[in-house]
Amino acid sequence: MSIQVTTRQVGDVSVIDVVGRITLGEGASTLRETIRGLLAKGNKKLLVNLGEVSYIDSSGIGELVSAFTSVTNQGGVLKLLNLTKRVKDVLQITKLYTVFEVFDDETRALQSFA
Amino acid sequence: MVTVQLARAEPRSMESREDQEIMTVDIFLESTLESADWAEKLVLEAAEKLGFEEDELHRIGMAVRETVVNAVVHGNRYSAHKRVRFRIFKAPDHLAVTVQDEGNGFDLSALPDPLAQENLLQQSGRGLLLVRAFVDKLEICRTAAGGTQVRLIKYLPHRPPEKASNSV
Numbered sequence: 001m002s003i004q005v006t007t008r009q010v011g012d013v014s015v016i017d018v019v020g021r022i023t024l025g026e027g028a029s030t031l032r033e034t035i036r037g038l039l040a041k042g043n044k045k046l047l048v049n050l051g052e053v054s055y056i057d058s059s060g061i062g063e064l065v066s067a068f069t070s071v072t073n074q075g076g077v078l079k080l081l082n083l084t085k086r087v088k089d090v091l092q093i094t095k096l097y098t099v100f101e102v103f104d105d106e107t108r109a110l111q112s113f114a
Numbered sequence: 115m116v117t118v119q120l121a122r123a124e125p126r127s128m129e130s131r132e133d134q135e136i137m138t139v140d141i142f143l144e145s146t147l148e149s150a151d152w153a154e155k156l157v158l159e160a161a162e163k164l165g166f167e168e169d170e171l172h173r174i175g176m177a178v179r180e181t182v183v184n185a186v187v188h189g190n191r192y193s194a195h196k197r198v199r200f201r202i203f204k205a206p207d208h209l210a211v212t213v214q215d216e217g218n219g220f221d222l223s224a225l226p227d228p229l230a231q232e233n234l235l236q237q238s239g240r241g242l243l244l245v246r247a248f249v250d251k252l253e254i255c256r257t258a259a260g261g262t263q264v265r266l267i268k269y270l271p272h273r274p275p276e277k278a279s280n281s282v
Contacts, residue, residue: 024183025147055172058180058240066237086172093247094240095229 003027005034013113014043015081015106019052022060031060035067035078044076045113049106051082056090068100077101081109135203135210142197143182145190153182153200153213160202161209165271173248174209174268180241181213181264189215189262207270208250214263219256 003020016034021027038046048064050056056064064080071078079101083091091097103109139156143149157178161171182198190196196216203210228239246252251267 023179024150024187055176057176057183058238058244059183061240062237065235069235090244093244095234099234 003030005030007034007038009043010110013045013047013110014038015047015049015110017049017052021055022053022063023055023057024059028059028063031063032066035070039070039074039076044071044074046071046076046078047081047103047106047109047113048078049081050084050087053084053087056087058094061090061094061096064100065096077113079103079109079112081106135205137201137203139200139202141200143186143200145186145192145194145196145198147183147186149186149198149200150179150182154179156200157202157209157211160204161268164204164209166209166268167271170268170271177245177248177266177268178211178213180245181211181266184241185213185215185217185262185264188220189217191217209268209270211266212263213266214257215261216259217261219260219262222254 003018003022003026005019006017008015008017016031016038018031022031035046046067048067068078081103083102083104088097091100091102101112103112138160141156143152154175158171158175161174166174182200185198186192190198193216198216199212199214201212201214203212225242226233226236226239228234228236228243233239245264245266249266250269251265253265253267255263255265257263
């Protein structure tokens with residue numbers, strides 16, 4: 001399996017659950033289309049759950065950054081939830097760990113959007 | 115997709131700086147993203163046999179994937195007429211991989227620093243940074259034909275010394 005992306009609405013926050021690999025090609029483009037679709041519908045509070053992401057490459061990181069800037073430029077907020085060790089490692093190497101607001105607990109993450 | 119298989123288990127001598135290396139894979143890959151999957155699969159098989167553990171396997175696989183993607187995307191620019199030569203070498207203390215494209219080369223010093231504050235939010239440009247972080251040695255050189263060859267080296271996991279025999 002490459003990637004599976006599902007979305008659910010919790011109050012006014014769109015939670016994007018990502019499972020699998022976010023790599024150049026299908027993985028990165030699926031995530032991009034999902035986030036674009038949510039923005040197009042006016043959803044501007046996005047929480048990306050990466051708890052089941054086994055692998056992310058530089059293109060996947062690029063998609064997260066691109067999503068972050070797109071959402072921010074439209075007056076929205078994008079935060080990350082449940083980073084696996086591997087995703088966290090990559091965000092630290094690329095110095096992006098401090099750029100994103102990151103949570104380990106979904107309830108706290110949702111409360112932070114209030 | 116693998117298109118040509120050239121050699122197996124052939125001593126590496128002419129261009130080697132690591133004279134104990136044995137070449138175990140030497141293939142030409144098409145300039146498609148699927149080639150990154152092939153390369154990752156092949157190197158993981160080799161690395162697993164050498165005893166690398168799960169986290170290191172992940173780093174090796176990712177470094178190879180990023181390198182092959184660079185060769186396909188930036189080197190060969192997805193050209194159907196160009197291929198990526200992919201080789202794996204094993205030595206007593208390390209695993210080496212070379213990835214060679216048929217592109218026009220690039221100036222390493224001209225690449226933007228992805229860690230510079232002004233570049234942190236750029237969408238691309240982090241591949242080489244991750245490769246550097248995940249291998250022990252990275253060498254980049256221009257091929258005779260003008261393309262780029264990247265050589266990655268990962269040293270084998272430290273094995274604990276054999277226990278002294280308890281002879282009485």
